[in-house]
Amino acid sequence: MVLLAKKDIELVINQLNDEQVSFLTNRMKIKKKSRWLQLLANFKGIDIDEKMSDQDIEERLEDWILVDVKDGGYQKRPYKCDCGQTLRFQYVIRKKAEGAIRYLGENCFENYLSLPSSVIKDVKKGMYAIDLERDEILVKFKKNLFFPLHAYMHLSLPQDLIDQYEVGLPLSDNQIALVERINQTYEEEKKLSALFERLSIEQQQFVMKMTKEDRRELLLLVEDGVIESFFQPEDLSECDEFINKQILLNLPLLEKQKQKVKEWQLAKRRTELLHSLTSEQQEFILSYSKEEQAILLDRVQKPLHYSVEDIEDLPVDDQIKRQVMLKLPLLKEQIYQIQKAQNLCGGLTPSTLKL
Template identity: 25%
Template structure:
């Protein structure tokens, strides 16, 4: 479904992007003749300074068609509607006849046409990107103070930037090549995010948004709820888990700290459940990581190996003693015993 442009969006496009052929014609003539305007002239004064010939419009037909006519009778794909300001006569002309009637070089006419087509193409690209929700992938650029004011206004009213505008922005916010490439990488990362992920990211403040963008670029680990059992999470961190987004370095440190606290809690409870022989073996013969893992099993009463399952098997003496004492096995130990 096509998105309908708002009145503000239409006004912005008409004012800053979609110039008329007449406006472009005047700009080219001003540059060509070296005319200086002070910015206070009205349309009539501008026309007086430029030329007696005014370009009213350029009509462009479909490719491989020539539905328009020049006054000379030639069929045209491109028709230039030219008005003589003093005589108040309008002519429909082809490129060559423009030069014949006005004395203005056809190269200028072609430049006007190319510029108009370029601007029309920009409008088409903006509307296409708007329908593809590309604006959601570009809103992070508003965090940079360096972006030009017109670009900022375009983003603020919900209009995405064209590829050419993006290149300009990357150049402004990244003066050296490394930074320029960095912002291109950020742009590429944004293309991979879902609509829900983008909505979440765009609602974050700068301090939370930038670390998340860096984590996305660095491919930081994405946690699931099972891995975070028992760890207290902030609302932002919880939402990241739900949306399959990575944590920042600080959040990862907090998670590890939370897990450590959880491990210590289990170790304290487990140590009280063990008898003297079990406790001595557990503390002296098992590594810290093994104690952390088995502490939870001791509390839960799981992963304890039935002695009958290993009867007759050749076992490491420590594992054999561990089984004899009824101390739970780690997952790695269970796998090595194939039980």
């Protein structure tokens, strides 16, 4: 969508009543001021969050505040800058501390406030988007395209959106999308509440100890009828008391919990494999890094690549020869080193297995 021509805007606005005109005008000014405050706060490095009001942000800014951005229309320059230049776009700003007001064009606006062109560009982009929303509302009004907001009044909707509907103005596509997101959240919360009621008292008490996001994931798994056949019956209290209790209550595990149990089981198996080796083999493996230890232990019960006879005459590290003598698996880089030595000595031995 592109901005409406000024004459087209005036034609539609003439069809609005005074309350509708006042609402639309004030709403656009509020949105433009809000956009300016956010951009200025970001430029100044001031931390803001979605819970902060425009007044909260303004109180943290000792600076010029944007009052309005006026657009005279395509190929028109009805406004003037304080420097005397005629303008299409006029930026009206007010000094917060002094109350002084300036009427500026784009160049003076940038120079006066010492803002980089990138910030000015973002300001214009934001104002343009707000004007587009205004024009969208006017086009919908002209075409009598009204969203049935009355069917969503049971939701916790923003008050300005309700006010807009009640004065007889249509909602923009972005506003409709917001209503639909709020409704989707409401319907999901209703479904999660019903799923929660299906749990036993003990299960409910357990689930309430979870974070909101974890509780949501678990309840949706309950809806899907997930069965934890992934786990063999075992005591997981050493892994995690909370997870162990969760399984005992016949509740599904979250993905991150499954991963934690898998890692614990793997670490437990590696410890068992290490203890199954001779003390000399254990000492040799423990000389490696933790990551290398894990790789070697995962290969302990697999067929060995080489025998002592295969490598005894090859020019390889003594550590590799000792490792083979101890009948321990090799790391990939060690196998490559042996293969390289074999090639230098005239080829592979018959007992060498391919990777």
